[in-house]
Amino acid sequence: MLEDVVRFTFNVDGEDFSSAGAASVQVKKHLRQMGFSPEIIRRVAIAMYEGEINMVIHADGGVATVEVTDDSIVMILEDKGPGIPDVALAMQEGFSTAKENIRSLGFGAGMGLPNMKKYSDSMKIETEVGKGTTIIMTVNV
Amino acid sequence: MIEYKHSVSLDVSKCKGCTHCLQRCPTEAIRVRDGRAAINSQKCIDCGECIRVCPYNAKKATHDPLDCLNDYKYKIALPAPALYGQFDNLDDIDFVIQGLLDMGFDDVFEVAKAAEMVSGYTRQYLRTEGLKKPVISSACPVVVRLIRMRFPFLCENIMPILPPVEVAGKLAREKALREHPELCPSDIGCIFISPCPAKVSYVKNSFSGEKSNIDSVVSVSDVYFKLIDAMKKVDAPAAFTEAGNVGVSWAISGGECTAVFNDKYLAADGIENVIRVLDQIENSDFPELEFVELNACNGGCVGGVMTVANPYIARARIQSLRRYLPVSPNLHPLSEDVPADMMLPGFEYIPTAPLHEDRKEARRMMAEIQEIRKDLPDLDCGSCGAPSCAAFAEDIIRGEICADECVVFMRRVFHDYLSAHPYEQALNDNKDKEVQNGK
Numbered sequence: 001m002l003e004d005v006v007r008f009t010f011n012v013d014g015e016d017f018s019s020a021g022a023a024s025v026q027v028k029k030h031l032r033q034m035g036f037s038p039e040i041i042r043r044v045a046i047a048m049y050e051g052e053i054n055m056v057i058h059a060d061g062g063v064a065t066v067e068v069t070d071d072s073i074v075m076i077l078e079d080k081g082p083g084i085p086d087v088a089l090a091m092q093e094g095f096s097t098a099k100e101n102i103r104s105l106g107f108g109a110g111m112g113l114p115n116m117k118k119y120s121d122s123m124k125i126e127t128e129v130g131k132g133t134t135i136i137m138t139v140n141v
Numbered sequence: 142m143i144e145y146k147h148s149v150s151l152d153v154s155k156c157k158g159c160t161h162c163l164q165r166c167p168t169e170a171i172r173v174r175d176g177r178a179a180i181n182s183q184k185c186i187d188c189g190e191c192i193r194v195c196p197y198n199a200k201k202a203t204h205d206p207l208d209c210l211n212d213y214k215y216k217i218a219l220p221a222p223a224l225y226g227q228f229d230n231l232d233d234i235d236f237v238i239q240g241l242l243d244m245g246f247d248d249v250f251e252v253a254k255a256a257e258m259v260s261g262y263t264r265q266y267l268r269t270e271g272l273k274k275p276v277i278s279s280a281c282p283v284v285v286r287l288i289r290m291r292f293p294f295l296c297e298n299i300m301p302i303l304p305p306v307e308v309a310g311k312l313a314r315e316k317a318l319r320e321h322p323e324l325c326p327s328d329i330g331c332i333f334i335s336p337c338p339a340k341v342s343y344v345k346n347s348f349s350g351e352k353s354n355i356d357s358v359v360s361v362s363d364v365y366f367k368l369i370d371a372m373k374k375v376d377a378p379a380a381f382t383e384a385g386n387v388g389v390s391w392a393i394s395g396g397e398c399t400a401v402f403n404d405k406y407l408a409a410d411g412i413e414n415v416i417r418v419l420d421q422i423e424n425s426d427f428p429e430l431e432f433v434e435l436n437a438c439n440g441g442c443v444g445g446v447m448t449v450a451n452p453y454i455a456r457a458r459i460q461s462l463r464r465y466l467p468v469s470p471n472l473h474p475l476s477e478d479v480p481a482d483m484m485l486p487g488f489e490y491i492p493t494a495p496l497h498e499d500r501k502e503a504r505r506m507m508a509e510i511q512e513i514r515k516d517l518p519d520l521d522c523g524s525c526g527a528p529s530c531a532a533f534a535e536d537i538i539r540g541e542i543c544a545d546e547c548v549v550f551m552r553r554v555f556h557d558y559l560s561a562h563p564y565e566q567a568l569n570d571n572k573d574k575e576v577q578n579g580k
C-alpha cells in the first residue's frame with residue numbers, strides 16, 4: 001500500500017553553480033503532471049528556487065525534499081552550511097551577505113528569504129551557527 | 142481542442158530506431174517503439190532538433206515543393222532575411238532580388254522590409270502603459286508554442302504583433318492588387334522562402350486567428366540551387382533591395398533586439414538556452430528587462446534546419462552585408478498606434494494533460510512512478526525507447542509499455558531468478574561449459 005504522500009528528493013550540489021535551480025524545474029514538471037493549478041505551481045517553483053539558490057551560494061549545497069499530499073506541498077531544504085546567525089536580520093528585504101563575485105552574477109539581491117516567505121503559506125527556519133540550516137515551507141492546496 | 146498541424150514528421154521507412162533523436166528532443170516528445178521512432182504531436186514544438194540529429198534523414202521538414210509556383214498566376218517571393226546569408230562572396234542583396242525575379246517570380250516583397258515595420262511597432266508597443274514586462278518576441282513560432290505549453294505566466298508577455306512574414310504577405314498582396322487591378326485575389330500566390338519548418342506550422346495553424354496571408358512555404362535550401370544559377374547570370378541587377386540594416390539583422394540572434402533602440406534587452410538562441418532563460422524569467426529573478434528575443438535555433442534564423450550555410454558563417458555574411466545599408470528605410474509611414482489589423486489576438490496557455498484528471502489518482506500514479514524509478518538504473522541509455530529512465534517510468538505507469546523493455550532491469554530479474562533457482566543455475570553453468578568445450 002502506498003502512502004498518501006509522494007516524496008521527491010534532490011541533492012543540491014554546492015560545487016555546481018551552473019545547475020542551481022534545476023530541482024525547482026523538476027518540481028514544476030512533477031506538479032504539472034499531478035494536475036496542480038498554475039498558481040500553486042508558480043508559488044512552489046519560486047519558493048523552491050530561492051531556497052535552492054541559497055543552499056548553493058550560502059551553504060555549499062544540501063538536500064531538498066518535496067512532499068506532496070492531498071492538501072499541501074511541503075518543501076524541506078536541509079544544509080550543513082554555516083547557519084544563519086540572525087534570522088530576523090536575514091529575513092529583511094535587501095539584506096545579503098553574498099560576496100561580490102556572486103552579486104556580479106545577479107544573485108544576492110537579498111530578496112530570497114522574503115520571497116520564500118511571501119510565496120509559501122508558512123515557513124519555519126531551524127538554524128544553528130556552524131551546524132547548518134533547515135527551512136520548511138508549506139504551500140496549502 | 143483543435144489539432145495542431147505539425148511541420149516536422151517522420152519517414153518511417155528510413156528510421157532505424159537508433160534512438161539518437163530521443164534525448165535531443167527538448168520536450169521529450171519522441172519514443173522508439175517496435176524499432177521505430179514516433180513523435181507525440183501534443184508535445185512536439187517543431188524545433189527541428191530531431192531533423193538535425195537523425196543520421197538517416199528519417200525526420201523531415203514539411204514544406205511545399207518548388208513546383209507550387211505553377212499554382213499561381215502572379216507569384217510573389219517573400220524571402221526571409223536568412224536567405225541573404227547563404228551566398229559566398231555576395232556583396233549586394235540586389236543580386237538576390239534580381240535572381241528571384243529571373244527564376245520566375247513576378248515580384249519580391251522582402252520579409253526584412255516588413256520586419257522593420259514590426260520593429261517600429263515594437264517600440265511603440267513597448268511604450269504602452271501597464272504592459273507586462275519583459276515583452277517577449279513572437280517571431281519564432283517554436284518559442285511561442287513552447288511558452289504556451291510550459292510557461293503559463295509568460296503567455297501574457299508574448300508580443301501580440303503580427304510577425305514580419307505575415308505583415309509581408311499582407312502588404313505584398315495589397316500591392317499586387319493595387320498595381321495589377323486585372324488580378325483577382327486567388328491569382329496571387331505569396332510564397333514564403335523559409336529557413337525553418339516552424340514557420341510553416343505558423344502559417345498552417347494561422348496564429349493570427351484569421352487565414353494566413355501566406356499561400357505556400359518553400360525552403361531556403363530548395364530555392365538555393367535554382368537561385369544561385371539565376372544569380373550567376375545577373376551582371377547588373379535592375380532590381381533594388383528595400384531592406385535596411387534593422388530588417389536584415391532579424392536573421393541573426395540579437396538582431397531584433399537592437400532594433401528596439403535601448404539596452405534593456407536580452408537575446409538568447411538555441412532551444413536549451415531558451416528554455417533556461419524562460420525558466421528564470423518565470424521565477425522572476427531577472428534584472429529589469431524591456432524586451433526578450435528568443436530564437437530556437439543556434440545563431441537565430443540563419444541556423445534554421447531548412448537553410449544551407451553554416452549558421453555562424455551566415456551570420457558573418459549578414460554582418461558584412463548590412464554594413465552599408467541604411468539603418469531602417471521602411472519605418473515610414475507608421476501610424477501613431479499599432480493598427481488593429483497588425484495585432485494578434487493574444488496567446489492562451491495550453492496545459493499539458495496531467496497523469497490523471499483526478500488529482501488524487503494522479504498523485505497515486507506519481508508515487509508509483511517514484512517507486513518504479515528506484516528499480517531503474519538512472520542511466521538514461523535510451524534502449525527502452527524512452528529518453529530517460531524517468532520518462533520510461535512514466536510510460537510504464539501510463540500503461541504504454543512494460544518494465545521488461547529495460548535491459549538493466551531485466552538482467553537483474555534474470556539474476557534474481559537464477560539465484561533463487563539453483564537447479565537452473567547449474568544447468569546454465571553446464572551450458573556455458575558445453576559452449577566452452579565447443580560442444
Ligand SMILES: Nc1ncnc2c1ncn2[C@@H]1O[C@H](COP(=O)(O)OP(=O)(O)O)[C@@H](O)[C@H]1O
Pocket residue numbers: 050054055058059079081082083084090091095096097098107108109110111112113114133
Ligand atoms: N541556507 C543558508 N545558509 C546560511 N545562510 C543563509 C542561508 N540562506 C540565507 N542565508 C543568509 O541570509 C541572507 C539573506 O538571504 P536571501 O534573502 O536569500 O538573500 P541573498 O541570498 O540574496 O543574500 C543571505 O545573504 C545569507 O547571509
Ligand code: SF4
Pocket residue numbers: 151155156157158159160161162163173177178194195196197198199200
Ligand atoms: S534518429 Fe530517431 S528518427 Fe532518426 S533513425 Fe534514429 S530513431 Fe529513427
Ligand code: SF4
Pocket residue numbers: 188280281282283284336337338339340435436437438441442443444445446
Ligand atoms: S529561430 Fe528562426 S529558423 Fe529557428 S525555429 Fe525559430 S523562427 Fe525558425
Ligand SMILES: [Mg+2]
Pocket residue numbers: 050053054108110111112113
Ligand atoms: Mg537568496
